[in-house]
Every structure is written in structure tokens, then in C-alpha cells.
Amino acid sequence: MEKQLQTEDTLCLWEQFIQSGRIKDGNLRPLVADSWQRCYNYRLDPYDGKCYKILTKSELKQNLKKNSELINTALPLMEELYRYVAGSGFLVMLTDNRGFVLELLGDQNAIENAKQINFVKGASWTEEQVGTNAIGTALEEKIPVQINSYEHYCKLHHVWTCSAAPIFNDQGKIIGILNMSGPSRETHKHTLGMVVSAVTAIMYQMRIIAKNREINTVNKQMRNVFNTISDGVIIVDPDGTIGQINPVAEGLLGLSSREAKGKSCELFFSESKWIRDTLRLGQEFNYLEVTLRGNTGINNCLVSSNPILNEKGQVTGAVVIFNPIKKIRNLVNRLSGAHASFSFQDIIGQNHQLLAAVQTATLAADKRSNILLQGESGTGKELFAQAIHNASPRRHGPFIAINCGAIPRELLGSELFGYVDGAFTGARRGGRTGKFELASGGTLFLDEIAEMPLGKQVSLLRAVQEKEITRIGDDKVTPVDVRIICATNKDLKAEVEK
CATH class of the missing domain: 3.30.450.20 (PAS domain)
Structure with a gap:
């Protein structure tokens, strides 16, 4: 730290500057000289020094609330500092990042002396308001500062010595100033060291608080994800x-x-x-x-x-x-369009045979029985199947359609019942879910059922009767809840008689 003047030389330099606005030859610290020049430019009265910018009660209350975290963190360390200097006429005070006093501790006589220059809670202790002082100059220079006796710009402050250090947040911005002020005769360079040590502790505590807040925020976010997934x-x-x-x-x-x-x-x-x-x-x-x-x-x-x-x-x-798996399949079916689009309202016509068919299908829709639809190609069998599904208690489940005549015989079993990984040469890695499992909870529409090979009809019968299937290559039985609607353009009775 630069050597500080504590002699009458400083007073002479001050008097010369006040009279001329210039600093003549002398051993004045550059930091002080720069501050005096700023104060001179502000046109401050050097023979005054009282603070005239003081927050109202409501403004002070609001400012204390705004800086409550800083106050609560700094106050224990301020009290610790005061214990070291109690009885010596010193004050320990905290300001916000604008220089407004937030907290002030000290001997009663020191507090009374401070009141004479309006050095109270809510006062603005900046250079612009009260001239060169440790608080205001620390705000300007953004470094720890000690101002002694005649180094103060205003004469009323010449009886004081003050030591202040800025408090920074993690972003490098000043959030407050910690200061100790006392009689100029008690000036000691170690006072500034005490203030700097206290500020270091305050910033450390503030970092811990910030980290805890960050952790709490992340925990809340994770908890929300955990609870809503x-x-x-x-x-x-x-x-x-x-x-x-x-x-x-x-x-x-x-x-x-x-x-x-x-x-x-x-x-x-x-x-x-x-x-x-x-x-x-x-x-x-x-x-x-x-x-x-x-x-x-x-x-x-x-x-x-x-x-x-x-x-x-x-x-x-x-x-x-x-x-x-049922929930996942329902989602996949919904996204892939595995749902019925038509209802009985979409079947329009006045033919009495058509109306009779609609009435019969409507009655059948509410039942649990499997259904066989017979009719010539192009008469709307799938439309009826979808309408039956949408009128049934299974309307919210999937509607899976498969054309039995369009799938090669050797692949029909894997399409209906699925297979596990490695079930046969060319099988998809990880296996595949069959149409019965995909339709579980809904309806499986088997179009052109007459084209189903006899060998596969045995497996189909077991699935219908037992309501369970076994994937190809697996030995695990999987229960399925499926309503089957079949359709054909052939006369099945005549086909059987052949």
C-alpha cells in the first residue's frame, strides 16, 4: 500500500486544491488526487460534508428487503469486527452497490458523531454526495480503500479515518461495500486488512448460498420431471x-x-x-x-x-x-394410424337391406362376441368393421387390420403372433410384436379370412379360445384381450362343403 500522509502536509495540499482546483507538488496518493478532482467537478462544498440524499422510510424498507440476503450474510461478520473495536469509537457499516447505508454498528458516541453529518441508515455515502471517503472511492475504484483525515475532500470528515472494501458476486459485479470508520487519531493500516478479510468471508458465504440456491433449483426441476414423467x-x-x-x-x-x-x-x-x-x-x-x-x-x-x-x-x-407394453402399443397405434376412422353415421343409404345390416351391426357392436362380415368385394366390409369398433366398448383401444390374402403363407404366423430375436433366419433383431399383441384392448380385423391357410387356423383358434398367444421361437405365453372381426367375400359354408 502506498505510503499515506498523516501530517500537516496533506492539509496544505488540500487547502491549495480547494483554492485553485489544482494539486501542486506534494506527496499525495494518485487515488486521492483523482477522487478530489471528481469531487471538484461535482462542485461539492468542501466545507460541508453532510449527506442530504437520504432514503425515505418506505424507500429504506424496500432497499433493506431487496438486500436482505447480503445483510443477513454480512451481519454476523460485522458483529465480529465490532467486537474487536468496541469502545474505540469505531463504526462498522454496510452499504448496497449504490452506496446507500444498509446496516450500521458502533459505540453510542460514535453513532452520535456520525449523525451530525447524517451518516445514518439510508444515507447515500458516494463521492458525489459527500466527497472523498472510503465507501464512495471504493465504489469508484472497485478496490479496497483507506482514507485518512485530511485525505477526505470535505472538512467535516477530517476527524475520521475509514477503511472499505467492495463485495463482489460471482459475476464480478459489486453488490455492496463493507466499511469501518473511526477517529482519525486511531488510523492503522491493519484496519483495512480486517475489512478485506471480512469481505472475503462474506463473498465465500454468498457463493455457498448461491450454490445452494442453484442446487435447490435443480432439485426442484428434477423433482418436477420425476413427478410428471x-x-x-x-x-x-x-x-x-x-x-x-x-x-x-x-x-x-x-x-x-x-x-x-x-x-x-x-x-x-x-x-x-x-x-x-x-x-x-x-x-x-x-x-x-x-x-x-x-x-x-x-x-x-x-x-x-x-x-x-x-x-x-x-x-x-x-x-x-x-x-x-399395452400402454406403449396403444401410443404406437395411435401415432401410426392404427385406429378406426368411420362410424355408422358415415354409412349413408336408404336401401332396406343396408339399413337392416346397419341395425344388426349396431346391436352386435355392444356385445363381446367375435363377428364375421360376409359380402361381395367393394361392399364396405372394412367400413362396417370400423363402425362396429367405434360403437363398441373398445372404441378407445387400437383397431388393427390385416389382409390374410396379401401376406405370404410362411409369414402369416409371424405377422399375427410375432417372434423373438433369432427365431428364424432373417428375423429382425430384437424380435417383433405380432398383430394380436398390438390389438390387445381393441379390435383385430382379419380381412379375407377365407384365404388363411388351414395350418394357421389351428393357431388362430387357440388364440381365440384361450385368449393367449406364443411368439414364434418363444416359450412364454402372453395373454391378449382382443375382439376379432373377420370379413370374407366367399360363402364359407359352401367352401367347407367342398
Whole structure:
């Protein structure tokens, strides 16, 4: 720190400057000289020094509220500083980034002395208002500043010494000033060091507060995602016990988050080796077909699991995401257009045979029975099938149509029942879902049913009677809930008699 003048030489320099507006030869710190020049340009009265810009009560209240975080953080350190200087006539004060006093601590006699120059809460202690001083000059220079005795621009401040340091946020902007002021005879360079140390601690605390706020914001965002995501989500601890579940998982498991916590994840999923491998080996699994056994029933689900790793790469848990296959298929069907577009209102005509057919189909729509539609090509059999679906209790489920005569015989089984990975040469990797599973919860329309090979009719009969199918290459039975509507342009009775 530059050597400071504490002698009558400084007073002489001050008097010369006040009279001429120029600084003559002398050992005056450049920082002080620059400040005096600014004050001279402001046309301040050097023989005054009282503050005349003071916030009203309502303005002060608003400013204190605005800077409450800074005040609450700085106040304990201000109190600690004051304990060191209590009884010496010193004040410890805090201002905002505009120089308005926010908080002031000190001996009663020091507070009374400060009041004589309106050095009170709400006062603007900038160079423009009260001349060269540690607070105002620190705001201008953006560095720690100590101003002693005659270095002050205003004469009323010559009895004071003050030390101030700016408080910066993480973006490098000043958010406040911490200052200590006392009798000029008590000037000591270590005072500024105490202020700087306190400011360092304040900024550290402010960074912690900012980081905590950031963490809380991220946690709230993650919590909102966790609670609103359409998939079931389970957070699993390293030992495989459930830590948290989201609302969708609560519905599928039939348990509240509180009830599920602490239970083993393996209790609810079949073939749970995947969760053990995730926790033990850190292995990821995507879209596994497993059976979920919850209190609300059994659901076939697609499950993915991902390990949670710490900074050392060690597995500390896992995230399990799952959804009923039926729900996913309904979404796929809706997006792919697997729905019925026509209703009975779209069938327009006055022919009594047509009206009778519509009446019969309307009655049949509300029943659970499977339906056979017979008619010549081009008479609107699929239109009737769609209308029946849309008038039935299954109207919100998928409507899957397949033309039995347009699919090669050797592929018809895989189209209807699906297959697993590696079921046959040329099979799609990962397997494929058949039309029966896709139509589960809705209607399967089998057009040109008379063209179905006899060998496949046996498998079809089993699916109709047992309401379950087995994918090609698999030994697992999958229940299906499908209503079948068949259509043909042939006389099936005559075909059988042949």
C-alpha cells in the first residue's frame, strides 16, 4: 500500500486544491488526487460534508428487503469486527452497490458523531454526495480503500479515518461495500486488512448460498420431471432396495412412495437378474420385456435400467424406468394410424337391406362376441368393421387390420403372433410384436379370412379360445384381450362343403 500522509502536509495540499482546483507538488496518493478532482467537478462544498440524499422510510424498507440476503450474510461478520473495536469509537457499516447505508454498528458516541453529518441508515455515502471517503472511492475504484483525515475532500470528515472494501458476486459485479470508520487519531493500516478479510468471508458465504440456491433449483426441476414423467420410475439403492418411486410407479405397483421405500425391487419384477447386473456390474439394460407384479395386478412391461455412478465411477444405485407394453402399443397405434376412422353415421343409404345390416351391426357392436362380415368385394366390409369398433366398448383401444390374402403363407404366423430375436433366419433383431399383441384392448380385423391357410387356423383358434398367444421361437405365453372381426367375400359354408 502506498505510503499515506498523516501530517500537516496533506492539509496544505488540500487547502491549495480547494483554492485553485489544482494539486501542486506534494506527496499525495494518485487515488486521492483523482477522487478530489471528481469531487471538484461535482462542485461539492468542501466545507460541508453532510449527506442530504437520504432514503425515505418506505424507500429504506424496500432497499433493506431487496438486500436482505447480503445483510443477513454480512451481519454476523460485522458483529465480529465490532467486537474487536468496541469502545474505540469505531463504526462498522454496510452499504448496497449504490452506496446507500444498509446496516450500521458502533459505540453510542460514535453513532452520535456520525449523525451530525447524517451518516445514518439510508444515507447515500458516494463521492458525489459527500466527497472523498472510503465507501464512495471504493465504489469508484472497485478496490479496497483507506482514507485518512485530511485525505477526505470535505472538512467535516477530517476527524475520521475509514477503511472499505467492495463485495463482489460471482459475476464480478459489486453488490455492496463493507466499511469501518473511526477517529482519525486511531488510523492503522491493519484496519483495512480486517475489512478485506471480512469481505472475503462474506463473498465465500454468498457463493455457498448461491450454490445452494442453484442446487435447490435443480432439485426442484428434477423433482418436477420425476413427478410428471409418463413412465414409472424407481430409484434403487445399492443393495437393491427401493429409495423413491414416482406417481406413475405408485399406480402400477399399487403402493405409495412411503410404502414402497425399503422394499426389494426384485419383489415386483420377474427375471430380475438385470437389476442385479446393473448394481453389481454397472451394466445398462434397455427395453427388456418383464412381468411386473404389483398390488393392482400383473402387467407385461418394457423396462430399462441405468446405474447411478459417483465421482469415482462406483455404482451407488440405479434408475429403473418401466411402462406397460399395452400402454406403449396403444401410443404406437395411435401415432401410426392404427385406429378406426368411420362410424355408422358415415354409412349413408336408404336401401332396406343396408339399413337392416346397419341395425344388426349396431346391436352386435355392444356385445363381446367375435363377428364375421360376409359380402361381395367393394361392399364396405372394412367400413362396417370400423363402425362396429367405434360403437363398441373398445372404441378407445387400437383397431388393427390385416389382409390374410396379401401376406405370404410362411409369414402369416409371424405377422399375427410375432417372434423373438433369432427365431428364424432373417428375423429382425430384437424380435417383433405380432398383430394380436398390438390389438390387445381393441379390435383385430382379419380381412379375407377365407384365404388363411388351414395350418394357421389351428393357431388362430387357440388364440381365440384361450385368449393367449406364443411368439414364434418363444416359450412364454402372453395373454391378449382382443375382439376379432373377420370379413370374407366367399360363402364359407359352401367352401367347407367342398
